[in-house]
Amino acid sequence: MKVSFPHMGNAYIPLSALLSNLGAEVISPPRPTSRTISLGALHAPEFVCLPFKVNLGDNLRSLQMGADTLAMVSGTWACRFGYYGRVQHQILRDAGFEFDSIFLGRDGLMSVYNRFRDTTSGNLALAWVHAFRAFKHKAEAMDALEKAARRTRPFERERGASSSALAEGLAMVHGASALKDIDRARDGALELLGAIEVEHDREPPLQVAVLGEIYAVLEPSLNFDIERRLGEMGAMSHPVMSVYKWLFRPVKTDLSILVAERRARRAARPYIAYVLGGEEHQTIAGTIDAARKGYDGVLHLYPFTCMPENICRAILPRLEADYGIPVLNLCLDEHASPTGISTRLEAFMDLLKQRRKRR
Amino acid sequence: MVTVGVPRALSYYRYFPLWKALLEGIGAEVVLSRRTAKGLLEHGVRHCVDDICVPVKLYYGHVLDLKDRVDRLFLSRVVSVEKADSETYTCPKLIGLPDMIKGSLEGLPPILEFVVDVQNRSLKSSVRKLARDLDAPAPLARKALARSLSVQSLYEEELLRGVYPEQAMEKVLANGGGGPMGPETGAFFDMNIALVGHEYLIHDPFISHDLPRKLARLGANTILMSQVPKDVLDQELARYPEISWSYEKELLGAASHFLRRPDIDGVMLVIGFACGPDSIVGEIISREVRRPDSPPLTTLVLDEHTGEAGVSTRVEAFVDLIRRARRHPRKVS
Numbered sequence: 001m002k003v004s005f006p007h008m009g010n011a012y013i014p015l016s017a018l019l020s021n022l023g024a025e026v027i028s029p030p031r032p033t034s035r036t037i038s039l040g041a042l043h044a045p046e047f048v049c050l051p052f053k054v055n056l057g058d059n060l061r062s063l064q065m066g067a068d069t070l071a072m073v074s075g076t077w078a079c080r081f082g083y084y085g086r087v088q089h090q091i092l093r094d095a096g097f098e099f100d101s102i103f104l105g106r107d108g109l110m111s112v113y114n115r116f117r118d119t120t121s122g123n124l125a126l127a128w129v130h131a132f133r134a135f136k137h138k139a140e141a142m143d144a145l146e147k148a149a150r151r152t153r154p155f156e157r158e159r160g161a162s163s164s165a166l167a168e169g170l171a172m173v174h175g176a177s178a179l180k181d182i183d184r185a186r187d188g189a190l191e192l193l194g195a196i197e198v199e200h201d202r203e204p205p206l207q208v209a210v211l212g213e214i215y216a217v218l219e220p221s222l223n224f225d226i227e228r229r230l231g232e233m234g235a236m237s238h239p240v241m242s243v244y245k246w247l248f249r250p251v252k253t254d255l256s257i258l259v260a261e262r263r264a265r266r267a268a269r270p271y272i273a274y275v276l277g278g279e280e281h282q283t284i285a286g287t288i289d290a291a292r293k294g295y296d297g298v299l300h301l302y303p304f305t306c307m308p309e310n311i312c313r314a315i316l317p318r319l320e321a322d323y324g325i326p327v328l329n330l331c332l333d334e335h336a337s338p339t340g341i342s343t344r345l346e347a348f349m350d351l352l353k354q355r356r357k358r359r
Numbered sequence: 360m361v362t363v364g365v366p367r368a369l370s371y372y373r374y375f376p377l378w379k380a381l382l383e384g385i386g387a388e389v390v391l392s393r394r395t396a397k398g399l400l401e402h403g404v405r406h407c408v409d410d411i412c413v414p415v416k417l418y419y420g421h422v423l424d425l426k427d428r429v430d431r432l433f434l435s436r437v438v439s440v441e442k443a444d445s446e447t448y449t450c451p452k453l454i455g456l457p458d459m460i461k462g463s464l465e466g467l468p469p470i471l472e473f474v475v476d477v478q479n480r481s482l483k484s485s486v487r488k489l490a491r492d493l494d495a496p497a498p499l500a501r502k503a504l505a506r507s508l509s510v511q512s513l514y515e516e517e518l519l520r521g522v523y524p525e526q527a528m529e530k531v532l533a534n535g536g537g538g539p540m541g542p543e544t545g546a547f548f549d550m551n552i553a554l555v556g557h558e559y560l561i562h563d564p565f566i567s568h569d570l571p572r573k574l575a576r577l578g579a580n581t582i583l584m585s586q587v588p589k590d591v592l593d594q595e596l597a598r599y600p601e602i603s604w605s606y607e608k609e610l611l612g613a614a615s616h617f618l619r620r621p622d623i624d625g626v627m628l629v630i631g632f633a634c635g636p637d638s639i640v641g642e643i644i645s646r647e648v649r650r651p652d653s654p655p656l657t658t659l660v661l662d663e664h665t666g667e668a669g670v671s672t673r674v675e676a677f678v679d680l681i682r683r684a685r686r687h688p689r690k691v692s
Binding site: 318 | 408409600601602603635660
């Protein structure tokens with residue numbers, strides 16, 4: 001089985017570990033680029049949200065690379081994401097590709113479990129246990145590295161040092177297979193990141209919460225690597241969500257994620273009374289949290305026509321006034337340009353700096 | 360008497376008879392916003408998030424139109440409208456509509472929020488809340504609910520017969536929801552075109568550029584999706600994997616029904632730009648529902664920039680193509 005799935009930040013690292021431990025050959029498409037996005041946009045419905053187009057582009061590229069099975073999360077929520085797999089795979093079949101679909105969430109867990117009966121040689125349950133452990137170790141390593149890079153970036157002496165160390169570290173983790181090796185790779189990568197030359201005598205960095213639609217926050221190709229941009233402008237970014245949390249929320253093994261979800265729902269209730277099916281509660285609660293923690297500003301990212309985040313977008317001005325925190329809304333689509341984003345980001349940073357001086 | 364403003368947009372087309380009977384039953388006077396016009400829409404667009412769908416922009420316009428001339432503002436929050444085994448929703452924007460309005464408009468009169476969430480909450484409790492907000496006694500509310508439900512079911516029967524929403528309202532409410540807007544009768548029709556799309560688009564003559572009448576003038580008899588009975592929709596829906604958006608389910612079921620009906624000559628899918636669920640369901644209809652032997656299907660996307668000429672051109676072209684295809688039947692090889 002040559003299986004592939006669309007990108008979501010660095011999620012391919014733990015997911016590849018999971019699938020390859022189950023005996024599948026993982027076809028990883030190149031990280032999304034503007035070519036991926038235009039490829040996807042060509043075949044996608046006109047005003048579907050941008051993640052759909054990126055995912056579709058990823059799928060097209062992996063099919064061209066020889067994938068014979070496409071995996072996708074699927075379900076019936078109020079948000080469109082649940083229908084991505086169904087529509088994308090139909091579009092690809094209509095375009096003449098032949099492949100099998102795995103719909104995590106729509107197909108029962110057992111059918112996904114049994115899917116790997118032929119690819120594993122020994123005991124299937126044992127293979128799953130082992131695969132899950134590798135998945136967990138890699139996800140944790142990835143999360144630790146991302147956090148470490150985030151911490152050093154605003155202070156690095158040489159611009160880009162943290163990001164290149166992070167890339168190198170992630171490659172090390174991605175390359176490791178045995179559990180022991182994964183942990184060793186993580187430690188080595190953390191050392192790399194720790195060895196970056198920093199200047200701690202700089203002004204304390206601006207603190208910026210990054211939130212919004214989850215894919216827009218987590219996928220660097222979509223948000224023009226906003227986290228890196230912020231860091232290299234000397235700001236400390238605090239993303240409300242992470243790939244790790246996204247992966248482990250449905251697994252329900254990490255209690256702290258579930259508690260945080262609950263808390264966010266409660267905090268958002270005065271502004272959004274009902275569940276809308278997206279990350280609206282994280283957006284509202286994250287903004288309130290940012291104000292309470294005394295951050296300088298909030299960056300709200302969402303794809304063009306995103307339903308839940310557009311509702312938040314209408315409500316955020318009220319939060320800005322109620323909690324006295326500036327919010328920059330960035331709407332992303334296939335026509336957004338890095339220059340446009342940079343300009344607005346720089347202006348926002350200047351505003352935050354001025355604001356801090358006045359306080 | 361307390362005046363309560365009801366925006367003439369979105370769920371108005373489905374539930375206005377219910378709301379009007381209800382509000383009047385508990386002693387309020389109902390004021391409808393004026394019909395959509397250029398100024399009203401522009402006003403809405405100015406106060407709204409840029410990339411939200413047209414119907415929501417229209418809703419903003421209608422709310423702003425009422426703002427200064429009523430004591431209370433009636434906002435609906437339609438969360439779920441059918442009892443089913445699995446969870447069903449309307450669209451996130453309908454669920455979050457009052458939140459959006461409250462969060463982004465200033466100087467509104469006190470809001471009466473009416474929740475329709477049949478999966479988790481009874482209509483009775485929503486009515487009780489409404490009565491409390493208007494200081495009406497509970498027994499009065501109970502009586503009003505009973506009457507309004509019967510008005511609503513009369514209204515739905517009219518819709519099922521193919522009467523246009525505003526005409527049907529006129530009929531069941533006697534004093535009505537405004538001027539009549541019905542199909543042109545007595546004309547010569549040589550084809551049946553089914554309109555599949557949200558009623559708040561098709562039946563707002565400003566935004567749809569009076570699509571049903573345009574078709575009638577071209578000699579096409581329009582069939583509405585509100586004319587498809589519920590059991591037929593359910594039967595059609597059983598053919599496809601599940602969808603949880605109740606209103607889009609109707610679109611899918613109706614499209615499937617029309618695309619299989621021999622007396623239908625063409626199907627027009629009418630969707631609003633930036634409509635989330637429709638972007639998915641439209642694709643499902645054209646890929647999963649349409650078959651080689653289906654009648655022609657066309658999609659008409661409407662937004663606040665859509666010009667009259669653009670709509671006319673495409674509607675005329677569609678009608679002409681159907682006539683031409685009839686004169687020159689495709690040779691079966």
